[in-house]
Amino acid sequence: MTRDAWRNQVGEDAIEPALPIIDAHHHVWENEPFPPFDPYDENGLFADKTASGHRIIGTIYVDSHTSYRTTGPDHLRVVGETDYAERVAQVGMGRGGAFAGVCCAIAPRADLTLGARVGEVLDAHAQASSRFRGVRHMTAHDGDVPASAATGAGVMMHSAFREGFAELGRRGLSFDAWLLQPQLPEVIDLARHFPDTPIILNHLGGPLAIGRFADRRDEAYASWRADMATLATCENVRVKLGGLNMGMAGVDALARDVPFTSQEMAAAQKHFILTAIDLFGPARAMFESNTPIDTYGAGYGVIWNAFKRITADFTPNERALLFCGTATKTYRIDPTQLQ
Secondary structure: OOHHHHHOOOOOOOOOOOOEEEEEEEOOOOOOOOOOOOOOOHHHHHHHHHHOOOEEEEEEEEOOOOOOOOOOOHHHOOHHHHHHHHHHHHHHHHHOHHHOOOOOEEEOEOOHHHHHHHHHHHHHHHHHOOOEOEEEOOOOOOOOOHHHHHHOOOHHHOHHHHHHHHHHHHOOOEEEEOOOHHHHHHHHHHHHHOOOOOEEEHHHHOOOOOHHHOOOHHHHHHHHHHHHHHHHOOOOEEEEEOOOOOOOOOOOOOOOOOOOOHHHHHHHHHHHHHHHHHHHOHHHEEEOOOEOOHHHOOOHHHHHHHHHHHOOOOOHHHHHHHHHHHHHHHOOOOHHHOO
16 A cells, blocks of 8 residues: 555645645755655645645745755855745745745754854855745754664764854854654754854754553653753743654654544644643744654545644643744744745
């Protein structure tokens, strides 16, 4: 059975289809850089945005390792990613209606270990798109997560990385932090040393329930919660709610014959999501689809239905922040760029 056929076994109408949503984290690529994940170009993004039944008024593009420039200095070739995301945004705006709002903010890659030299990369990203808001330098690393091995351990603690990170603050840019649970103390230290630079924690800080954590899930959750509580005391940190369908947190359907319904997903994942909201508050938390990584294990519309079920008892103001307002403020989104 193909992945599409597996995923399409569960189809749902959108709950509360009028609720405005900014998808705070997705990827787009012209090729397939991360097998076995689905190819996902702008046509896939437009299809999810316009056909899910949910009112996705905007989307935020994050580091996808795609479309790098093939000429020019090596350290500037990553700017091709911003070139591509900007083109996608312009196509959406040109089509108008439900197509508008894609890639309304762009957070591509930059290698912060370049130190002060990364400033040239940041300036080139800014020149490539007025939608450029910050960068992600992937730092996720743990011995029990083989896919993270290439990143290297302790990157956020290196002096060169810190020197590069300082360039973000000089330009009023944000940092999207993708790391795994055991690395939370590192990002706590980073946030404390740079209290004026916005840090956006990806995927709930990467909680783990595999490897050495597989038989110690309660202990692992308690450790994750304790570190998240400490991180929440850093006022410059925001958290993205999602990324739980990747197979690392033990709350996904990847090994099942049939994917989760939104009710099942909400039941499996709500303890992580509600804990993060409780710690950070709705004004510092935002929902993300993490498409197409998370949609390898769940339908796009099902993911948003699950988020809506988890927050069904929240006030209208709280939900407005979680689904739209926090992302709008954090990424400084121009309302005229939205659907």
